[in-house]
Amino acid sequence: MSTKPAVNGAHKAAIRQENEEQILAAAERVFADFGFKGATTARIAETANVPKANVHYYFSTKEALYRRIMEDVCDHWLEAAMTFDNSADPALILRGYIEAKMDLSRLRPYGSRLWAHEIIRGAKFSSEYISTTVKSWLDSRVVAIRGWIAEGKMDDIEPYTLMYMIFATTQHYADFGRQIEIFNNDKPLTDAQFAEAKENVVRIILKGVGLT
């Protein structure tokens, strides 16, 4: 067997990276499906196709692995958040944000479901992150919306309610994807169906707050 002629320990580094990625991907799925307590390290290992002991070689504890994945999920969440700047037309901003959140639910449903587990359980691992990073982001968006209202650009609605509505509706397509699938005659939404849903969500919300 032995080694590729790679320079400077590149092979070992590649092994480490590949194994970590494999374990993280498996853990995201398993945690999303079963929650923190319901997920077992044995199942994560099996899903990742590595022996259980190897999971603990790369991630000291189950909790460390969980925290690491929560960080990754939050990073993606912040990415979508960035589409919500306040420099342009309110209708365009809201549309862009809703579409970004819908796409995230479509492309990374496990992350959304993991987050849902975490919050339902009482946000034990993430209450600090929510009360600092997320809250300050949300509050600044609320200020922006209040500004639009004051300028007469949209209806006088309660901004938090609007934001929660966007959170809830977009994440519903990930968190309750199984239920939607059952309602859709046990078939996942096609791309066309999902695109139609996305457009309808945007339309209803924009019109609902007087931005049409």
Add this chain to the structure above:
Amino acid sequence: MSTKPAVNGAHKAAIRQENEEQILAAAERVFADFGFKGATTARIAETANVPKANVHYYFSTKEALYRRIMEDVCDHWLEAAMTFDNSADPALILRGYIEAKMDLSRLRPYGSRLWAHEIIRGAKFSSEYISTTVKSWLDSRVVAIRGWIAEGKMDDIEPYTLMYMIFATTQHYADFGRQIEIFNNDKPLTDAQFAEAKENVVRIILKGVGLT
């Protein structure tokens, strides 16, 4: 000690009923907080203030207890569903249904969170219930909405999207209640705040589908 003079075994029956209720209430909370796997019979017993063995005296297995609670939750869900008849003005019907769902999230958050756990996990225990009872109810509502659209009473939106939006938004106040609480400076929404949210949700959705 001994017995009240109650006729015909009424005391024993009362004991049974009270214990079952106490265990069911405790189990609903614990299952909602930790999910099926995360909940432990010991914790349920502790919450219900009975010895663990007594839980198994009244409910043979953890799964039996879980199924029983799911049934109760579904019963309440159907109650709210009944407010959505199709005999009157669309705006009044939708308003009534949204308000009933919001109230349910406020008054019985545990049930909603339990349901969320169940769906996220893949609806292992309830897929049949969803694909029969719930689906046929939902489909009939969709037909009603299509009728309203055909009559020109509201905008031409995709009815399933609207229904999912209502599900998502109303249940969000239960399922993500902890997150909302954190955003609200770590204080639960007051009755006034909740009432305002409810009114805003109704207003945005009704206007969003052209029912104002």
Add this chain to the structure above:
DNA sequence: ATTTATCTTGACCGTTTGGTCAGGTTAAAA
């Protein structure tokens, strides 16, 4: 070629879990 550092893993361990059970207490029936 030898040493060193990292990666790999089957076997193992203490704890927690859902569930059982024998033996007791209490209330209703006879």
Add this chain to the structure above:
DNA sequence: TTTTAACCTGACCAAACGGTCAAGATAAAT
């Protein structure tokens, strides 16, 4: 009062759990 049926529970058990470890395999450094 005696018998019977229902209720109660501390003590227990096998299985599953998160985590450890020694010993081997592989790759990088000397």
